[in-house]
Amino acid sequence: MHAAQAQKEIFVNEALAKLDGLLHLTVEGEIDTPPANPIDGEAWIIGSAPTGDWANHAGEIAMRQSGNWLFATLREGMIAFDKTAGQLARYDGEWLRASPVAAPVSGSTVDAEARAAIGNILTALASAGILPTS
Numbered sequence: 001m002h003a004a005q006a007q008k009e010i011f012v013n014e015a016l017a018k019l020d021g022l023l024h025l026t027v028e029g030e031i032d033t034p035p036a037n038p039i040d041g042e043a044w045i046i047g048s049a050p051t052g053d054w055a056n057h058a059g060e061i062a063m064r065q066s067g068n069w070l071f072a073t074l075r076e077g078m079i080a081f082d083k084t085a086g087q088l089a090r091y092d093g094e095w096l097r098a099s100p101v102a103a104p105v106s107g108s109t110v111d112a113e114a115r116a117a118i119g120n121i122l123t124a125l126a127s128a129g130i131l132p133t134s
Helices: 008-023 112-127
Strands: 043-046 061-065 068-072 079-082 087-091
Touching: 043 079
Parallel strands: none
Antiparallel strands: 043 061, 061 068, 079 087
C-alpha cells in the first residue's frame, strides 16, 4: 500500500480474502466454465480454456468470496485437496495426483498377512487423501 492511497481497506480486505481461500486450499475440481450458482467459499482450478467470468484466467485458482471471484496465480509446490478426485494434488508446472495402486491378488507365494498389511497401507493412504479412493 502507498501513503495517502484511497480506500486502503478494499486492498486489505481483498488480500485477507485471498489468504483465507489459499491457506488451507480445497478445490471443488477443475473446470473451464464458472458454476451457474457458485457458493461463497468455493474454489476451483480453472482449466486451459476458460469462459465467462473466468476468461483470461487459464490455469489459475478461482475463489468465490462475497459474491465475487478472486483469482490466484499458481506457484510450484502449491498443494490443494481436490474434492472431485478425493485426494491431494500438488502443482509442479501441472497438477500432479497419485495414481491408483492395485492391491496384490496373485503370485507364486501367497502371504495372507503381507497382503492384509499392504491392503491396510493402501486404505490408510486413500483415507489420508494421498491415493485416490477408487
